[in-house]
Amino acid sequence: MALIELSAIERVFTLGDSEVHALHALDLTVEAGEYVAIMGPSGSGKSTLLNLLGLLDRPNAGTYRLEGRDVTTLSAEEQARVRRERIGFVFQSFHLVPRLTAAENVALPMMLAGIAPAERAQRVAKALADYGLADRAGHRPDQLSGGQRQRVAIARATIMRPAMLLADEPTGNLDRATGEDVMALLEGLNAGGVTLVVVTHDPVLGGRARRRVMMEDGSKAEDTGDR
Amino acid sequence: MRSADVLRFAAGSATGYPLRTFLMVLAMSIGVAAVVMLTALGDGARRYVVNEFSSLGSNLVIVLPGRSETGGFNPANAITGTPRDLTVDDAQAIARAPSVLRAAALTIGTSEASYGGKLRDVTVVGTTADYFLIRGLTVAQGRILPAGDTGLSSSVAILGAKVREELFGAEPAVGRMIRVGDRRYRVIGVLAQSGQGLGMNADEVIVLPVSAAQAMFNTNTLFRILVEAKGRDSILAAKDEAAAIIKARHDNEEDVTVITQDAVLATFDRILGVLTYGVAGIAGISLAVAGILVMNVMLVAVTQRTGEIGLMKALGAPGHTIRNAFLTEAALLSAAGAVLGYLIGEGGALALRLMFPALPAYPPAWAVIAALATALGTGLLFGVMPANRAARMDPVQALAKR
Ligand SMILES: Nc1ncnc2c1ncn2[C@@H]1O[C@H](COP(=O)(O)OP(=O)(O)OP(=O)(O)O)[C@@H](O)[C@H]1O
Ligand SMILES: [Mg+2]
Numbered sequence: 001m002a003l004i005e006l007s008a009i010e011r012v013f014t015l016g017d018s019e020v021h022a023l024h025a026l027d028l029t030v031e032a033g034e035y036v037a038i039m040g041p042s043g044s045g046k047s048t049l050l051n052l053l054g055l056l057d058r059p060n061a062g063t064y065r066l067e068g069r070d071v072t073t074l075s076a077e078e079q080a081r082v083r084r085e086r087i088g089f090v091f092q093s094f095h096l097v098p099r100l101t102a103a104e105n106v107a108l109p110m111m112l113a114g115i116a117p118a119e120r121a122q123r124v125a126k127a128l129a130d131y132g133l134a135d136r137a138g139h140r141p142d143q144l145s146g147g148q149r150q151r152v153a154i155a156r157a158t159i160m161r162p163a164m165l166l167a168d169e170p171t172g173n174l175d176r177a178t179g180e181d182v183m184a185l186l187e188g189l190n191a192g193g194v195t196l197v198v199v200t201h202d203p204v205l206g207g208r209a210r211r212r213v214m215m216e217d218g219s220k221a222e223d224t225g226d227r
Numbered sequence: 228m229r230s231a232d233v234l235r236f237a238a239g240s241a242t243g244y245p246l247r248t249f250l251m252v253l254a255m256s257i258g259v260a261a262v263v264m265l266t267a268l269g270d271g272a273r274r275y276v277v278n279e280f281s282s283l284g285s286n287l288v289i290v291l292p293g294r295s296e297t298g299g300f301n302p303a304n305a306i307t308g309t310p311r312d313l314t315v316d317d318a319q320a321i322a323r324a325p326s327v328l329r330a331a332a333l334t335i336g337t338s339e340a341s342y343g344g345k346l347r348d349v350t351v352v353g354t355t356a357d358y359f360l361i362r363g364l365t366v367a368q369g370r371i372l373p374a375g376d377t378g379l380s381s382s383v384a385i386l387g388a389k390v391r392e393e394l395f396g397a398e399p400a401v402g403r404m405i406r407v408g409d410r411r412y413r414v415i416g417v418l419a420q421s422g423q424g425l426g427m428n429a430d431e432v433i434v435l436p437v438s439a440a441q442a443m444f445n446t447n448t449l450f451r452i453l454v455e456a457k458g459r460d461s462i463l464a465a466k467d468e469a470a471a472i473i474k475a476r477h478d479n480e481e482d483v484t485v486i487t488q489d490a491v492l493a494t495f496d497r498i499l500g501v502l503t504y505g506v507a508g509i510a511g512i513s514l515a516v517a518g519i520l521v522m523n524v525m526l527v528a529v530t531q532r533t534g535e536i537g538l539m540k541a542l543g544a545p546g547h548t549i550r551n552a553f554l555t556e557a558a559l560l561s562a563a564g565a566v567l568g569y570l571i572g573e574g575g576a577l578a579l580r581l582m583f584p585a586l587p588a589y590p591p592a593w594a595v596i597a598a599l600a601t602a603l604g605t606g607l608l609f610g611v612m613p614a615n616r617a618a619r620m621d622p623v624q625a626l627a628k629r
Contacts, residue, residue: 056541056622077545084543095538095626099243109542111232156542 001068003163003195004030004053009062011048011218022048023059024218030197032163035190036225037206038199040215046199047168049215053197054087054166055079067163084113088157088194090167090186094149096141096156102148103128103137106155113160127155131185147178154185164195171205183208228548237555244528248560251524255564255602256571258514262598263572263590265510268579269503271588276495278587280488286328286459287361287488288466290321290452290473294482311477312448315437320472322357326457326464331358332437333451336444340433342394342405349390350432351407353440361455364429369401369416372436382439384412388420389430407433408443462487507594511601517564518605525557525613529620536617537625546618553614554607561606565599572598 011023022045030036038046051057052064055071064072071082089095096105103124110120128134131151141149150170157165167186171179183198183205190196200206211225228236241248292313318332334353339346358364359371371385384407391400391414400414418429441447456465470485477483529536539549572590579588 051623054541056626077547080540080543080545082543083541087543089541091626095534095541097535097538099239108539111236112228112539112542112544112548114229114232117232 002029002065003032003034003067004028005063005065006052007063009052009059009064011045011052011057012060021218023052026062026219028213028220028223030195032195033190033193034225035187035196035210036198037209037212038197038215039201039203039206039212040221042201044215045218046215048218050166050168050197050199053164054089055083084109085160086163088160088162088165090150090153090157090165090170092169092172094141094146094153094173096149096152098141101138101140102133102144102152105141105152106159108156109160123159127159131155145178146174147181150174150178150182151185154182154189158189158194162194164197165189167196167198169199169201171200171202179205228544228551233548233551233555234559237552237559240528240532240552241556241559244531247524247528248563251521251560252564252567254517254520255514255561255606256568258510258517259565259568259598259602260571260575261510261513262507262594262601263569264575264579265506266503266594267572267576267588267590268586269499269506270591270594271576271579271586273496273499273503274587274589275585276499277492280492280495286456286462286465288454288456288462288469289486289488289491290317290454290469291484291486292448292450292482294484311480311482313452313473313483314447314449315441317473317476318355318449318452320476321452321454321469324465324468324472326461326468328455328457329357329360330452330454330469331355331361332449333358333453334437334440334444334446334448335450336440338408338433338443340390340394340405340407342403345394347390347393349387349407351440351443352432352434353437353443354434355437357455358434358453361453365419366416367419368399369414371416372434381436382410382412383415383436385416385418385434386414387418387428387430387432387434389428390433391417407435410439410443412439462489503591503594507597511598514598514601514605517602518609521557521561521606522609522612524560525553525610526616528556529553529613529617532617533620533625533628536620537622537628540620540622541626549620550614550618553617554610557606557610557614558603561603561610564606565602568602569595569599 006026006028009023009026010021013020013022026049038049040046048057052059058072063070066082066086071079074082097108100108106124106127107120110123125137128137131154133148133151133155136144136148144152165186170186171182174182186196186198187208198209206212213220213225214222290313315332318330321327322330331354336351337348338351340349356372356374366385367388369385372383373381384405386394386400394400394405395403400417403414404411405414412435420430435443454465454469456462466485466487470481470483473483474481536549576588576590579586
């Protein structure tokens with residue numbers, strides 16, 4: 001059973017009279033543990049695809065099976081639960097809550113899941129130590145460097161031990177060296193078994209993935225993993 | 228999400244934006260403070276009047292000459308012509324009624340009193356010994372009017388505390404002769420200091436036997452007859468007996484008005500009570516305004532935190548969790564405003580009491596509870612719309628906004 005199975009996905013945005021087919025007749029299968037880079041020109045539908053995979057958006061047509069279950073028909077409440085337990089997001093602009101410390105930001109998903117404070121503290125401390133942020137636990141995002149911020153965001157995305165990590169241009173706001181570190185971190189997580197889907201413009205970063213999906217006008221133009 | 232976490236998270240968001248929080252708490256607290264203070268003022272005025280009336284004496288029934296004072300205008304009385312005068316004999320007849328403990332005739336006028344070349348205007352109260360007992364007046368020096376003495380025989384006077392001070396200064400007054408009008412009286416007593424009494428200040432009067440005062444003012448009539456019933460239960464009986472006695476003595480005409488102190492008190496109580504409610508209502512409007520401000524501020528908060536809301540959704544927060552977080556925040560801010568406003572209001576009431584010591588300006592419990600409940604209620608009510616807006620937000624668009 002594949003982790004992700006998209007078939008005949010359509011995503012149409014209506015802007016006044018005109019319709020934008022952000023995704024069109026898209027099929028995609030991703031096995032558990034895969035490392036996929038989604039690439040392609042601007043406006044080709046990469047982010048739209050990632051939002052769909054993350055259940056932040058619904059397709060206009062087609063089906064999305066996640067771990068064998070059709071998730072397009074789930075209620076908003078059930079989708080939120082799936083996001084909480086199975087999916088981790090990493091954003092280009094980090095999306096840390098500015099008034100919360102690094103530790104509190106990392107604890108956020110566990111707080112939403114209703115995990116007891118004692119267990120939260122323990123898991124946060126371990127995660128921060130794992131990502132080399134132990135001495136930054138009490139810092140607010142504006143007291144952290146870009147690379148540290150993204151590491152906090154990754155710690156937050158993985159704290160619930162999700163099945164897949166979705167990253168939209170995770171290095172877009174970082175310099176090359178820091179970006180490489182972050183990618184290495186994500187790849188390490190992938191090596192530990194987490195399915196990793198990364199959207200990137202950067203052919204060098206994309207080249208590190210075992211599988212590359214090239215998008216064009218809302219469809220796959222090329223997929224190195226196609227069998 | 229655990230409720231403790233919701234609370235902590237909401238408190239964190241509230242303190243994360245101090246200016247916004249300050250404004251909202253301020254608006255709410257002004258509303259609550261207004262209600263607390265204005266009702267304290269209204270209720271204080273009510274209590275003041277009620278206390279003043281109570282200090283006139285207990286179980287009191289008052290007989291006034293004339294028919295229409297509180298009963299409204301009655302055309303039948305207009306035809307029957309001038310009412311008969313109330314007389315000292317009327318008062319003595321009432322005093323013998325079964326439910327009546329004592330009755331005091333009362334006549335009032337103004338005159339001049341002089342002693343040793345010092346002269347001043349005084350209010351002359353002509354009455355009997357019973358008056359002192361009914362009103363609970365005591366003397367600081369000397370004694371009260373002798374019982375049963377209506378006064379033609381003896382020319383005695385009792386001075387109010389202030390009158391004594393102005394006429395005699397440091398000299399002893401009891402036993403001296405003073406002139407009131409064109410007759411001389413022996414001072415037999417000085418009233419204890421009483422402070423302000425309703426309508427008439429007992430410190431500035433000279434009390435004479437009733438017949439002496441009537442002779443001075445060249446009249447037979449009385450201003451009032453004050454009647455003390457035997458107990459609380461016999462007030463109404465005393466009232467009816469007094470009315471019946473006067474009617475029988477006045478050729479079967481009801482030409483007097485008999486009121487009970489309780490009835491007067493109840494009327495004042497009601498009028499000032501309604502006034503307090505009205506004032507509370509007006510102050511309540513400022514709470515509604517505060518509620519609208521809460522809504523605006525929360526709407527701004529939702530817009531300000533769009534990115535955060537998107538993130539929370541991406542992390543798996545369902546809509547109701549986000550709504551709860553924002554509602555809790557609105558409730559916390561309103562509660563803070565309510566508590567602060569309550570403290571300010573109590574402070575204001577305290578200031579009122581310090582400025583006007585006679586006024587018992589304490590906010591009534593109902594007003595405090597209503598103000599606090601309304602503050603919380605409006606905060607929640609006006610918080611619902613912004614919270615729902617946050618809960619319904621599209622996560623993709625929310626995340627795109629930075
Ligand atoms: N909410 C929306 N309303 C209307 N059109 C949209 C919306 N979101 C995306 N689109 C359109 O859908 C198409 C795909 O957008 P998408 O954001 O997926 O592109 P992308 O591949 O991520 O581009 P980039 O590399 O610039 O991030 C674009 O033409 C875009 O204008
Ligand atoms: Mg994009």
